[in-house]
Amino acid sequence: MSNSIQMPSSLYIHIPFCATKCYYCAFNTYSFHKEQAKTYLDALQTEMQLYASRTAPLQTIFIGGGTPSILSANALGQLFTDIQKHFQICPDSEITVECNPGTVDGEKLSVMKNAGINRLSFGLQAMQDETLHQLGRIHNVEEFLHSYHLAREYDFDNINIDLIFALPKQTMEAWQHTLSETISLEPEHISAYNLVMEESTPFYDWWKAGKLVLPAEDIEADMFQYTIETLTSYGYTHYEICNFARPNREVRHNLVYWNNEEYIGLGVGACGYVDGVRYANIRGISSYIEALCQHKKPISETERLTGHAEKAETLMLSLRKREGICLADYEQRFGEKLEVAFGDTIQKWMDLELLEQNGTHFRFTRRGLFLANEVFVELM
Ligand SMILES: C[S@@+](CC[C@H](N)C(=O)[O-])C[C@H]1O[C@@H](n2cnc3c(N)ncnc32)[C@H](O)[C@@H]1O
Numbered sequence: 001m002s003n004s005i006q007m008p009s010s011l012y013i014h015i016p017f018c019a020t021k022c023y024y025c026a027f028n029t030y031s032f033h034k035e036q037a038k039t040y041l042d043a044l045q046t047e048m049q050l051y052a053s054r055t056a057p058l059q060t061i062f063i064g065g066g067t068p069s070i071l072s073a074n075a076l077g078q079l080f081t082d083i084q085k086h087f088q089i090c091p092d093s094e095i096t097v098e099c100n101p102g103t104v105d106g107e108k109l110s111v112m113k114n115a116g117i118n119r120l121s122f123g124l125q126a127m128q129d130e131t132l133h134q135l136g137r138i139h140n141v142e143e144f145l146h147s148y149h150l151a152r153e154y155d156f157d158n159i160n161i162d163l164i165f166a167l168p169k170q171t172m173e174a175w176q177h178t179l180s181e182t183i184s185l186e187p188e189h190i191s192a193y194n195l196v197m198e199e200s201t202p203f204y205d206w207w208k209a210g211k212l213v214l215p216a217e218d219i220e221a222d223m224f225q226y227t228i229e230t231l232t233s234y235g236y237t238h239y240e241i242c243n244f245a246r247p248n249r250e251v252r253h254n255l256v257y258w259n260n261e262e263y264i265g266l267g268v269g270a271c272g273y274v275d276g277v278r279y280a281n282i283r284g285i286s287s288y289i290e291a292l293c294q295h296k297k298p299i300s301e302t303e304r305l306t307g308h309a310e311k312a313e314t315l316m317l318s319l320r321k322r323e324g325i326c327l328a329d330y331e332q333r334f335g336e337k338l339e340v341a342f343g344d345t346i347q348k349w350m351d352l353e354l355l356e357q358n359g360t361h362f363r364f365t366r367r368g369l370f371l372a373n374e375v376f377v378e379l380m
């Protein structure tokens with residue numbers, strides 16, 4: 001049976017500002033202007049009010065972007081005060097802030113630490129200055145290292161580093177260098193994404209115009225394979241397609257998404273899942289602010305997930321996890337065995353050696369993991 005009667009205990013907050021836009025990125029972001037950021041945070045506070053009674057005490061909070069760390073220390077302090085005012089937060093909650101190297105300093109880290117932020121996520125992407133420049137990043141390797149070590153000085157003991165592989169012109173050696181230098185920093189968590197060519201980005205346009213050369217698919221597959229083997233040999237658990245964690249450092253917030261559980265999403269363009277309904281907020285910042293000035297929820301789309309759609313989403317999201325989908329959990333949630341709705345699909349994927357049964361779970365094989373996005377198309 002659906003567990004949607006429980007109130008969500010996870011909160012995502014979108015801070016849409018960045019110094020400049022990276023050439024590959026399609027996230028909903030705007031260039032940073034201090035005044036607009038102030039108005040935005042006021043609107044966000046109103047949105048918090050509208051949801052305050054809709055959550056259980058929060059177990060996880062994820063402040064993502066965009067670049068939350070681009071806000072001033074004062075603005076960050078205000079944001080955390082607002083969250084604490086409107087929501088109850090469990091004492092052992094996980095609270096993450098996404099940071100872009102070069103945008104943190106001692107004052108901001110101190111504000112975050114005092115506000116109870118206990119996890120930071122740095123977007124590094126690559127360990128070569130030239131590559132960072134080609135990606136349109138605002139920082140070089142040295143600035144990243146400075147931000148990372150400063151965070152350690154402020155006692156942040158749960159840090160993620162985001163990396164991207166299969167970048168234009170990237171060689172296997174360059175990716176190996178990025179990985180080994182990252183491992184030497186001993187972060188608790190590493191996210192290693194393969195580059196996705198998103199429409200409406202400069203990278204996409206250059207690629208279509210033949211100006212960007214991407215590594216061949218077999219090299220990309222080798223990079224993925226190498227990533228899994230290397231990180232697991234250094235004690236990182238490969239627990240989701242792109243995510244690796246030291247023991248007990250899996251990101252609890254994202255596990256809520258992958259378990260298809262409910263959460264509140266606040267901010268421009270943010271998505272949420274409440275009372276069995278998925279919603280997406282307005283993507284334009286002026287319209288978002290305007291809706292909240294009128295004390296209206298800034299929702300632009302809703303979809304009630306029921307029946308087959310909810311089952312398919314649960315299967316897709318769970319298969320992203322390395323452990324795969326727990327058959328008992330699925331049966332408890334939907335009151336029927338997984339094979340009832342997906343027997344034929346499962347058999348087909350097993351015949352193609354994309355899926356395997358591991359006692360209590362169905363999970364992707366290594367090949368299935370690499371092809372996951374193409375495989376999922378069948379369920380949509
Ligand atoms: C929402 S971004 C925010 C992180 C932060 N703003 C930064 O860039 O430092 C989270 C991560 O998504 C990844 N990402 C963004 N666009 C991507 C793309 N087109 N392909 C693969 N990974 C991407 C990057 O690794 C990035 O660090």
Ligand code: SF4
Nearest residue numbers: 018021022025065066
């Ligand atoms: S990757 Fe991060 S810094 Fe770059 S545009 Fe996207 S959200 Fe902003």
